[in-house]
Amino acid sequence: MSQTNFNEQSFPKGPITTVQGRCMCLKGDDIDTDRIIPARFLKCVSFDFLGDKVFIDDRFEGKGNHPFDQDINKGASILLVNKNFGCGSSREHAPQALMRWGIRAIIGESFAEIFYGNCLSLGVTCATLPAKEINSLMNATKSNPSQKFNLSLLTKILKGKENTWNINIEKATYEMLVSGRWDIANTLLSEGSKIKSIKQKLPYLNNFKNI
Amino acid sequence: MLSRKTLYDKVWDLHTVGNLPGGSTQLFIGLHLIHEVTSPQAFSALEEKDFKVNSPERTVATVDHIVPTKSQERPFKDSLAEEMLKTLEKNCKKHGIKLFQIGSGNQGIVHVIAPEAGLTQPGMTVACGDSHTSTHGAFGAIAFGIGTSQVRDVLASQTVAMKKLKVKRLWFKGELNKGVFAKDLILHVIKILGVKGGVGFAYEFAGPAIQKLSMEERMTICNMAIEGGARCGYINPDETTFSYLKHRPYSPQGKEWELAKTWWEGLSSDKDAEFDSEVIFDASQIEPTVTWGITPGQAIGISEKIPNPQELIDSDVDIAEQAYKYMRFNPGEPINGVPIDVCFIGSCTNGRLSDLRIAAQIVKDQKVAQGVKAFVVPGSEKVSIEAEKEGLDNIFRSAGFEWRKPGCSMCLAMNPDKLEGDQICASSSNRNFKGRQGSSNGRTLLMSPAMVAAAAINGHVSDVRKNFNKSE
Structure with a gap:
């Protein structure tokens, strides 16, 4: 079975059926792509160096406490978010920066349309859960941040150390990802x-x- | 059988190549607009895969995001900006793509130049690696922003994989009052429906208040559909659309014009078209509207006060708390009277000739308030030339505004035009996100160009309707 190995920083390729790794939480609705990657970093002709620029202004403001700066989140591959994540500018630089940082799947209450499509173009899985479930997943992650999760696209189940969540993936997205036709x-x-x-x-x- | 289709359905069906796994559509793109920021990686990917550009004749490029607006002399002082433009020049030359270059008389913000050249027409699908591509929907086109991988797909195949949206009709009865503009209307919509209200939908803007609007006003409205979450916004084409298009360089000419018009007339949503959802607004109830927060949905009428958390629905409280802190505003304070540091008139939302005319009308024989930096950035070279012919540049200059060269400028600050520190900017642009205007603690208040002009003169946010009453 083809799957991406996240520890090796290889980008998604071919059929994607599983995403494994640790989760990290980024709370808040309406997080726009200007925040994910400020416009000044769009002055480039390649995406290569965007990984460490992700959320750079928020991180500066957070003085080391931003989720993308916390040691416990280093190497996480599943990002947990709330509503309308990735709204605003169509810049693919935003999902590119997240992907290059190491994110391979994003689970949230909802996504902005263009961002969602851009993730699919990169083989980054976007899945949804109702607010209540996202909260329980965020709580589970926070209470044991080092636990490994297994997100199976085929069964649509996210499995943590103690709990499981039934995630939703849009049919078109699902078929594109698991067939590799994304x-x-x-x-x-x-x-x-x-x-x-x-x-x-x-x-x-x-x-x-x-x- | 009587057809009950929306314009969106009709245009979608005409451009459908086929269905993709899971229910997406492979959609043909009639007009592909590209610019220097989101295309270089797409061209690299194309070359990596050894693909050719499928339809260079349906692809048009310009440079807008990174261009400086003071001096546009080459090479640009900013070597990264210069590299981006050089890359675009090289890619266009190599693939036979028309580039609306600086100094050609055709350059400008991509969503300003395509309509003014007559490239954008009813019934087309229009795609561009820029979220404000929804602007072109003002002509009865289906127009949407795409990411760089999709730019690559459109270059390679002239098609893109897209899920069909539902259609929400926003019906506007009544008429906008004097001193209230298209910008106020769309800010009001986003205030009411929220920044997520349009997710999954195309917005059809319709009704008597919309029919009365000029094409430039319609573009302002469709431009900001995306700020309400709707990837697409459109308006059914009518005589206003046709008379705007007549005699534009890329419009159909001669015998073709009549044929085109006949075809365009049939594209509008059918009388009994079925919409997935509908909201009715009364345009006469809208007042000049200003954002106070960090999303375009955090907007209030000029006579209103910044909302208290108790007045908000639960899910809006958290982002409001962030906004109070970032903007350093207190709930319950009026927006009218907030002091302003910078005034920016321009952008793909409000950088067109009619926007500059109305702002000039406000500032004529007035002076920019002391300590306020005010500048005007025409949306395109054509806008700039026309405005100068009318003497608008002189009106602005005499009032103390700077008159700049065309570009995206301080809308997104990918160029030397940036806020400094925590400056507050009255801006005719489209986004008030944290850091959007180039300073990580800079503050943006979105409003109409007339309201920006009034803020510049008074030194603070003020109700522009008073200026209109005065001038009568």
Whole structure:
């Protein structure tokens, strides 16, 4: 079975069926992508050096107490969040920074649309849980931060040391991730002839002759 | 059978290539706009995979986010900014993509230049690696922001994998009052429906109050759909749309114009179209609206006070507490009268000619209050040229505003235009997130360009309706 090994900092590849590792909590609704990665770090032509810039202004303000600075969270691979995570700017730099820091799955109450799609494009799993369950998961994580979790996409179960949570994954996301087709460029390109026929049909690409 | 489709359904169906596993759609993109910030990694990925650009003729590039607005002489002083533009130039040249370059007369903010060139038209799908792509929905297009991996996908295949959204119609009865603008309307919507209200939806803005708006006002509204969580916002095309488009460089000409118009007229949502959800607003009840917090939903009417936690629903309390602390405002304080350090007029939300005209009307024969730094950044070279022809630059300069060159400027501060320390900025832009305007403790109050102009003159947040009454 193909799965990503998080300790080796390898980025998601191929079918994704499991995410394993420690969880870390980042509380708060409406955390926007400007906070995840401030605009000044978008001045780059590659994503390579974004990992340690994640939440940099919040971390500076937190003086070492921000979740992304706490020793116990180093090496965590599952990020727990609340509502509307990743709202605002479409910058893929945000999930890229999280992924390069080591995050492979995000479980939250809800996600902003563009951020969610960007995560899928990178093979980073976004799953949801109702508020109550997120709280219980955050509490479980806090009471034993070193515990290892196993997130099975196939069974949609997140298993901790003592408890399990039934997570929700959108059907389309699920099928893309477990089939490995989330890396979608090849799939899209394989429809070359259909794309061509749409191009020949759309009025605005054909002098409006065929309306 | 009578059709009951929305414009969104019709445009979606026309562009559907096929279904993808799990129910996403492979959607053809009719117009792909690119810029220097979110495209370099997409081109690198393209080359890594040895893909070609599928439809360079349907791809248009410009440079906006990183350009300095004081001097645009090359090379830019900021070597990273220079590298980004060089990379874009190289990629466009290599792949045969048209670049609206600085000094060409066509450059500007991507969401300003495409409509003004007539590139954005009803019935198209428009994608760009920028969340404010929703702007183009003002023309009856389905337009949405995408990430860099999707930019790569669109470059390679001219298609993108997307889940179809539901459609929520926002119906506006009545009419906006004098001194109340499109910006107030959309801030009001986000105030009422929240920053999550549109997640999973496209917003259709409709009703008599919307029909009365100009194309530039409609763009302001659709631009900020994303701030309400809606990836797409659109308005059904009508005579206002068609007369805006007539004679634009990329608009259909001659015989084609009539054919195009006929096609466009059929795109509007059907009379009995079924919406997944609907909200009705009374435009005449909206007053000038200003944000007081750190999300665009934390907005109040100019006569209102910053809300107390007890007045908020439970789930809004935590973010309000963060906002009081960050903004250093106390609940119960009025927003009217809050002193301002910086005034910024510009951005893809409010950097168009009509925005500058209305602001100029307020500042004419007035002076910017002492200690306030005020500047105007036209949304595009065309806007700048037109404004200068009308003498707006002189009105602003005489009042003490700086008149800058086009770019995204202090909306997101990826260029030398930044707040310093905890300065408070009255801004015609679209986001008041923590640190958004370039200082990690800088504070942003979003408002209409007219309200920014009034704040500049008075030195504090004030009700611009008074200025309109005075000038009559």
